[in-house]
Amino acid sequence: MLLPRFEYRPATSLAQATTLLAERADARLLAGGTDLLVDLRERRQAPGLLVDVSGLPELGGIAVRDGSLWIGGGVTVAELGRAPLVAERAPALHHAARDFADYLTRNRATVGGNLANGSPGADLVVPLLALDTSVVLAGPAGERRVALDDFLEGPRRTALRRGELVRAVVIPQGGGVQSWYKLGLKRGGAIAVVSVATCLRVGTDGRATGAAIALGAVGPRPFRAREAEATLLGTSLDAGRVALAASRAAQAARPISDVRGSAEYRRAMVEALVTRGLGAAR
Numbered sequence: 001m002l003l004p005r006f007e008y009r010p011a012t013s014l015a016q017a018t019t020l021l022a023e024r025a026d027a028r029l030l031a032g033g034t035d036l037l038v039d040l041r042e043r044r045q046a047p048g049l050l051v052d053v054s055g056l057p058e059l060g061g062i063a064v065r066d067g068s069l070w071i072g073g074g075v076t077v078a079e080l081g082r083a084p085l086v087a088e089r090a091p092a093l094h095h096a097a098r099d100f101a102d103y104l105t106r107n108r109a110t111v112g113g114n115l116a117n118g119s120p121g122a123d124l125v126v127p128l129l130a131l132d133t134s135v136v137l138a139g140p141a142g143e144r145r146v147a148l149d150d151f152l153e154g155p156r157r158t159a160l161r162r163g164e165l166v167r168a169v170v171i172p173q174g175g176g177v178q179s180w181y182k183l184g185l186k187r188g189g190a191i192a193v194v195s196v197a198t199c200l201r202v203g204t205d206g207r208a209t210g211a212a213i214a215l216g217a218v219g220p221r222p223f224r225a226r227e228a229e230a231t232l233l234g235t236s237l238d239a240g241r242v243a244l245a246a247s248r249a250a251q252a253a254r255p256i257s258d259v260r261g262s263a264e265y266r267r268a269m270v271e272a273l274v275t276r277g278l279g280a281a282r
Helices: 013-025 036-041 077-082 083-087 092-100 111-116 124-130 226-232 239-252 262-279
Strands: 007-010 027-030 049-052 062-065 069-072 135-139 142-147 152-154 165-171 177-183 194-202 208-216
Touching: 007 208, 013 027, 013 049, 013 135, 013 165, 013 177, 027 036, 062 083, 069 083, 069 111, 077 092, 077 111, 092 124, 092 194, 111 124, 111 165, 124 177, 124 194, 124 208, 177 262, 194 262, 208 226, 208 239, 208 262, 226 239, 239 262
Parallel strands: 007 049, 027 049
Antiparallel strands: 062 069, 069 165, 135 142, 135 165, 177 194, 194 208
16 A cells, blocks of 8 residues: 655754644654554555654663663664663663564664554553653753653643654653563564553662552553552552552553453453562562
């Protein structure tokens, strides 16, 4: 099937890219293209202009800045999976990157694209949520930073304004023991049936000083199970407390039934995977 006709412009700077996106309502951003090109082929989108930002150095790089881990929006999933800094400071994200789709897709898909697509089952979003990530957005008026939890507004909807793109994600250095689990129908390249990321911080007295439980593919958008997290704070993380938190995480899920699994199955798997993640942290 032929793609719809469009104008193609490779951006030479971040400023030029955001200006082009702002000027044309029918403009779309092209980075890795792993989602966009499928949409073009299936005629779900028909942009008049594609602005290619894949060559912009401003969107690259993985570094520590002011104590936080800074990851450029144009960094590929494969780069995440190879980066020692990510493995050291954000192991849940590192694991998700290495578990992402297939080899070819990992070499094209980008961090910014995975966030901006707004998919309820986006793999990278779930560990990033558990790590209290913020998103740096660049537009014609400059940059602004929003919490990832606020950036995600619903299925295929984000806080991106016209002319903006994902400049970077910033992960604070909060420590903690992290886990990531993804349930799919096959080993490689599977769309998530359920995904879970956890992060626990424990004080010298053995009690939880911080807890994060993020869920994907079980609601209109990935989200934090806040009530389940609160169940853990200040406790010694005994088996009964972990079981209660896992049960509350499952209650917070709002999955649908589709060809990959029923809503009841997904809730049961949320409980099982949260139990596994918290148990490993204990």
